[in-house]
Amino acid sequence: MSKHTCIIVDDDTVDLLMNVSMVRKVSFLDLAGTFSSGLDAAHFLQTNKIEVLFLDIDMPEQSGLELWSLLDPKPICIFITAHAEYALDSYESAAFDFLVKPLKADRFDKSMSRLQDHFTLREKSGLFDQFLGTDSFFIKEGHEQQRISFKDVLYLEALGDYTKIVTTQKNHCVLSTLGSMLSMPEFGNFTRIHRSYAIQRFFVEKMTATEIVVRGISLPIGRKYKHNLSLQ
Structure with a gap:
């Protein structure tokens, strides 16, 4: 190790x-x-x-x-x-x-x-290989390619120069900042809720003024990102 x-x-x-x-x-x-x-x-x-x-x-x-x-x-x-x-x-x-x-x-x-x-x-982080229309994309993980469907991505988490892609099955990591990923048209359905997190709204189960719950996972809402959300 x-x-x-x-x-x-x-x-x-x-x-x-x-x-x-x-x-x-x-x-x-x-x-x-x-x-x-x-x-x-x-x-x-x-x-x-x-x-x-x-x-x-x-x-x-x-x-x-x-x-x-x-x-x-x-x-x-x-x-x-x-x-x-x-x-x-x-x-x-x-x-x-x-x-x-x-x-x-x-x-x-x-x-x-x-x-x-x-x-x-x-250490296993991959790079985007190609997008398949607006439905899915491939990333490289070691010597393998992993196909990820956008509909399976719960949220994205910033990890410095890397971004964790949290899906319904497993987690992946790509060598790309969260900001760079969100600037891609393919990630246009994601909403940034915090400096470290971006979500897809259809996974939201609960929303308060300070946090969002996605599939049982609580994520904080950053004060300067509240304008991205419709908080009642």
Whole structure:
């Protein structure tokens, strides 16, 4: 299993040590450094590329949200904070996950399982090969071609330079940003509801002012994307 570099940023010494202990147990992560301030982490990231960022939000001088907003390119970010009220802001920022202190082992393990799935999908990521009219398309996955029908695509999820295609049968990953995919005429039936998500309206089971439920899966609605939806 390939290793993926990460760093941890937390101004609380006890929390930082706890986070280090848990991250070091994750077999596919390689801890490249720990930092007690966002400014120190930002300086490190100017000359070092990492893949995963475990980031506290409430820190002096520069908050985790401020640091995250300044990073380009952005690694995968998992916010860790004692303040659950930051959850909406973290989802708006397209973070991978949001963990509340004190960290619970089962919740952390679930997040790491999702992270491993993400890397597995990314390693198998394909490229669009061809569109078949407006009904389906092929993507390359390794040495194989997979045919995907648009009617089976529940939603699209942004994963940095990649996009996860979530279907009724399985998930796929393509080397294309979500924005690039949505600019294609073939994806004209998809509605962007969040920086990280786009849906097909006919799969929507429930809609509120803050979330949409698609086949039992709750997806957040970004504040600046509400105009794309008819919310009563």
